[in-house]
Amino acid sequence: MADLSQNEWASKLNADKNAAILDVRTLSEIEEGIIPNAIHIDIYKGQGFVDEIKQLNKSKTYYVYCKAGGRSSQACAVMNQLGFEKTYNLLGGFSEWQGEVSYP
Secondary structure (H helix, E strand, O other): OOEHHHHHHHHHHHHHEEEEEEEEOOHHHHHEEEOOOOOOOOOHOOOOHHHHOOOOOOOOOEEOOOOHHHHHHHHHHHHHHOOOEEEEEEEEOOOOOOOOOOOO
16 A cells, blocks of 8 residues: 555556546545546445455555545555555545546
């Protein structure tokens, strides 16, 4: 796992042909908007979160975010324990995101 600034995260994401974006916020939080093409798995699901993460393709590079960066850091740690080698945490989270946003 690596913690990346907003600019680093967006730059790496745009250049990565094997990227997947993971949003670990709650359903009410995603109503504020979501980074386009993000997969949503709420980290507060507990074991349900782990079960859904295990179904993801481990060969992809995951760009993970939450509201401020704390839960996404935890999600990256869990993913690393489950065998995901490339995870990037968005420092500042969606609250500081300056890029494109879509609404559910």
